[in-house]
């Protein structure tokens with residue numbers, strides 16, 4: 001089995017690719033971010049391509065270890081097809097701006113820049129052109145994946161790499177992927193309309209099953225129906241679309257200079273797979289821990305800052321177990337934590353030096369996420385809420401006095417009566433007592 005991908009993601013840019021219309025299409029009413037260029041009016045002339053979008057695509061290509069096409073004209077082509085979301089009748093797509101990269105052993109064949117078409121709603125028959133002309137990066141891989149599982153994990157890794165650049169739009173569901181799959185001896189089948197990693201996995205799983213049960217697999221393009229988790233025929237080889245590519249006569253070709261690539265390289269982030277390798281070597285942390293740490297750029301950024309003052313191995317486990325858990329629980333990303341790095345370091349120092357238990361450390365962190373006070377102040381607050389020895393003993397006395405029957409039962413050998421009594425103490429103390437401590441005090445009392 002051989003699987004490859006073609007992935008499209010929107011580049012984060014305030015302006016569209018060939019005009020100055022804004023790109024915040026989700027926040028505005030339909031057809032308000034439009035002009036004659038992005039709606040393809042006859043006679044309208046595109047502006048030269050958005051430099052920022054080109055820089056972003058170069059950075060993405062560099063992160064994917066590609067060779068940038070330099071000092072030669074990169075033509076912008078018109079790809080013709082007819083669909084209501086494309087009023088001009090063609091989509092502008094660049095020749096490769098980069099080639100021959102790889103990500104975790106999977107070949108990255110080409111990287112292109114494209115413009116997004118509009119959004120067509122076939123049910124209502126309406127089109128919204130706010131999206132037309134938003135810059136896209138297209139990434140084409142070699143068919144180097146050999147199972148649906150491998151494909152899924154590669155796609156996750158690719159998305160993480162793109163997120164690391166912060167050059168793709170952060171909103172979810174901007175991913176659009178096509179995948180191609182051929183089983184041994186069979187023909188290549190292309191699947192379109194995939195919008196998520198899970199969707200890609202389901203589509204491939206379905207296709208493996210379908211192709212292995214089909215006697216003669218034809219070369220064709222199929223569409224994935226997410227609602228039913230199946231693929232259906234779109235067009236066969238005979239009906240293959242002829243896009244009649246021609247260079248766009250309204251646009252000069254893109255020229256990427258060595259100087260420009262140098263500038264992008266200078267300010268770009270380290271790719272996550274490279275960073276994982278480095279932190280393992282530099283800090284001596286475990287592979288599986290490093291994998292969690294590099295899951296988000298801001299998370300590993302924080303870890304590296306903290307590691308200057310805290311033992312990195314200790315901090316790595318704490319980040320992976322406690323910090324990750326609290327972030328997930330509060331449903332926030334590491335870039336959203338409201339406290340300064342120094343407070344996190346202070347808290348970790350308390351845990352590392354065993355001045356507080358890891359459990360207490362976690363309670364303080366939970367509070368810090370909502371209420372970014374100094375951890376020492378939060379610790380004092382926490383201790384104020386704790387049960388004093390006196391309060392605990394009085395709750396135990398009260399329980400014994402009010403439950404004479406249960407006390408007798410226990411003395412007569414009914415072990416479960418002790419659980420009942422401990423439960424009563426927990427209720428009286430509103431759950432603040434430590435149940436193990438309560439059990440042991442009660443036992444001592446009755447054995448006297």
Ligand SMILES: [Zn+2]
Pocket residue numbers: 016019020021033034035036037038039133
């Ligand atoms: Zn426009």
